[in-house]
Amino acid sequence: MPAELLDGTKTANEILGKIRSQVAVRVAGGGSKPTLATVLVGADPASITYTRMKRKRCESVGMRSLKVELPAETTTEQLLAEIEKLGNDPGVHGILLQHPCPPHIDERAAFEAIPTAKDVDGVTLGSFADMWFGLGGFDSCTPGGIMRLLRAYDLPLSGKRAVVIGRSAILGKPMAGLLLAADATVTICHSRTPDVAAAVREADVVVAAVGRAEFVKGDWIKPGAVVADAGYNAGNVGDVEHAAAAERAAWITPVPGGVGPMTIATLLEQTLVAAERDA
Template sequence: MSDTAPTARVIDGKAYAAALRARIARAVETLKLRHNLQPGLAVVIVGEDPASQIYVRNKGEQTHEAGMRSDTHRLDASTTEEQLLSLIDALNGDPHIHGILVQLPLPAHIDATKVLAAIDPDKDVDGFHIINVGRLAAGLPGLVPCTPLGCLMLLKDLHGDLTGKRAVVIGRSNIVGKPMAQLLLGESCTVTIAHSRTRDLPAVCREADILVAAVGRPEMVKADWIKPGATVIDVGINRVPSLDPVKAAEGKTRVVGDVDFKEAAAVAGAVTPVPGGVGPMTIACLLLNTYTSACRAAGIEPELPELAA
């Protein structure tokens, strides 16, 4: 299978995300001119986790580029849970902040569930608050987790109407799997949530017109798991040893998804690469949620310009 030439369309999430951020920037400029309103995003990071530091810096840069206010609160790893909750309470009451994001993971002495529950649901741009989880399940307006929202946008850009399609989501996390299934249900797909205990998982996956892999297992999904012509969305981000033996011996790594891309590309109709697929959509959708939250707080209907030709 590895020698078979790729036939699938490669879904360029990086390009779509760039276009989406440009649309958001134009919408933000309109908000400023017409309503004197600048959306504001506050990001809170506790400790010195290197990956989190890079991610937070990227969020700040892209927030500024979109014309939004960006406040980053960097707290020592010794920060107490009480101190963090006090900061969140202040941000909840700040009229210039429309989105609050607490970067995970948090230090072990802080209860992440308690912290996330303290965020005002209408400022919860990660979409993790139980109120927003309930809104999504009930089909009510709310803030949706960024990664599943990005996946759905890529799917609708590719297919338009998703009505009647059979979708399989591998993974049942609160961050991706469950909300992804809810979003696909909302688009009138027939949805199956599969996981590590699903019997004959490859056979279940072969039923899917849309296959979303979000399990965190490197290149688990092989060609014979995929229905010919299906659309495959790979949410996985896994670090594995470099293919170069010398680099691997030096501890160098490469990033792969949950899908064996080369195999999938020979069978699927369309597939997202890793990197460059779903990943860039996450921050773009964070900005979209912040824009949406600002509009709702001001009683304004959110309206994005069309994609540039």
């Protein structure tokens, strides 16, 4: 039997609906609109599209969107100064630095300039530590979105074997931490893992975040497994060989319409939380 779809669009819309209601109540009670600042350096077409999409979603739930666009020649020092200004602005509740930045920018330094209380994208070392130790920090948005999607479908994680393919600081590593916190037994696979297929074949839960089209083959998937495809490649193709994997998995995310909408919903949810904490 083909896998059931983990419908990220539907679940994200439900989350956005709740956010819209909460924002309306907040504003009606005299509170300020939760405000998300999106910072973009340069004019990368994909980054322009992503930030525009995030601003539109922000405004669709009644939040305020603050657009900060800087020229490609902006220096690290200039970017740090801009982020510091946003960090000191009481009217800004969340700061998103669109990445990747141009190569001359010290991206880690720029991330670390974001105050942890406003790090609604979950990219700072402070947020990562809070997440790893369960101290109430903000999740990295894509892993956080995947976890929310799995919970929405009541899929059990405790005691399950989970494999995360990819070890990036904003996806693979935090994903492993969140699964571990849910009592899964977690393996991280990466470019030096000798036999990724063997690890995946043992997994009850697979999260693919490698950035290579259809890297995960359908016959790698354990029958009855849950598959979350966090990849997005040219031609609307994920990191998983979807059709073949869906013949073996019990649940699988579509691409598009799976992980992507959940990432944005999580970003806005965390922006609302930041505003409430600041109230």
